[in-house]
Amino acid sequence: MEIGGLNIQNVGSGVSLATLLHIKSGAGAGAAHDNLVCSKSGTETLSIDVNGLMTATSGDKYQYAQCNIGDIVADSDAIVPCIFYAVAGLTLVSIGLSVDTDIGDDDVNYQSIQFTDEDDNAILASAFTTDVAWTAGVIVSAGSLVSASHEVLVATDYVKMTFTKTSSGLAMSGLTAHIAFEYTS
């Protein structure tokens, strides 16, 4: 069985460069229609919206960014690295952290790491604390993102990182933030 749907192949080859399928309708205000919707058994899996944005439910939707913060001294409360800058609307999906050298579990001296938007709204539901045994090269989740608007960035929004030491804090070697996000506009 090879029926399929619309199949246009080199019609008029060498003769015409005409548009074979020209859809033109209405003179409305450009309602928020999708240009293309692909669904699997009634569930949408890919679309291209009225502005050309393609969204999908497959792994296509993930975009990745990484920021190397570097070596963090035990008392790093004063520094505020900027780790991400958006040029269009997007939603942060996850944030991971890694170091390049093992760190032992220390429940007395540690860091609390938070990510914030440019207005200092918290992006992590709870600050990530480093009072865990941390293996070099292993990315650990920074935790759940807030279910508010702060992980939703518009163009020119940026993400900052803050450190708050407990007791004498904790030094970290080669700290790196790993970000996954989706385009939203």
Added chain:
Amino acid sequence: MAELDFTDCPGNKPSLTLVDNRKRDLWRFYKGATLVSKVNYLGQRYSTAGDQYRYVQVGIKDIVANNDAFEYPLLNFPAKITINSIFLAVDTTVAADSTNYQTIAATDDGDNSIASITTATTGFTEGTARTMGDIDSTHGILSANEGLKLTFTKSGTGMALSGLNVFIAYTINEAYTNGHSIDEDDPPLLAWIDSPDASEVILSDRDAGEHIDLNNGAFKVSLDGKAITTSVDRYFSITSCLGDIDVSGPTPAKFAIFKPSAKCRAVGFYIGADTTVALSSDSNYMTITFDKYDTSSELEIARCSTSGPYASGTALTLGEFTKIADYLDGDMVELNTELSSTDYIWVTLAKTGTGGTNLSNLTVQVLYEKLE
């Protein structure tokens, strides 16, 4: 209802098949009179929405006051690209200084300025991204495999910057051949809709087979909504600055370079540094290994070495990425290139002899494709 409705399209052929051998776009969608989406004959997708942008970020860390000798590799993409914006940020506020300051420039391989700023009249506020200003309309377009780097020129005694991060947004240019250019000819499918309602233009809803096939697989949409292309669109990159590697000390254990959230394939590895490292020994060198870590074992994908050996080592030029492995060239362990959502790419270092020359701001770039 949809203008074209392929609900429960019979058979196993795609809902929509377009093949055209005249090197024109396959489809274009307009919003009013504005082109918002298209797919060209190579399967390359164009969008005016936010998904047109690719992001690369490089944390190049602390900059000393006299930083003139260093050049930092940022990006090297295997297709023609346009740099859209470059922003910089530091982790500690520094005031402007009209006597002792830095001129920071993003340049191409020919040292042509793409954008530049100084800290003479404007400093940095910690945690706040600062634009490098307008992108040069000529040099902001980089050829395939042309590098982008960051350079510093001090005035007076210069200015130290703490925790410098670079944020780059770029778009992939259309790869036309045979003299064709954008909008030269109308496509086979043209939708120009001031939609009177919210219905979609094209709807494909099915439970088997593919949705779309343009130019015999140049662009396809699978049943599960995966957009597959054979064009340069399929490449993505990530850059990771691993910092200074002092061969006299213990090499750090492992660097996590990349961890996808869905299945990907590594297709290219590059290394660079902010100073030149020549091949200088057959017995003292540093081996850099790119491994896949599948949460239980380390599986080598590719390796290279700096400082030596003469016959097989990789010489580094400051500010430039050197490709050390390419999937298509067969110099990766193919079996290990595929990454699931729980896999990592690790970089590990191992000294032979003294380890050779120190590596200043060792930086790696991973090129990958999404597989699902």
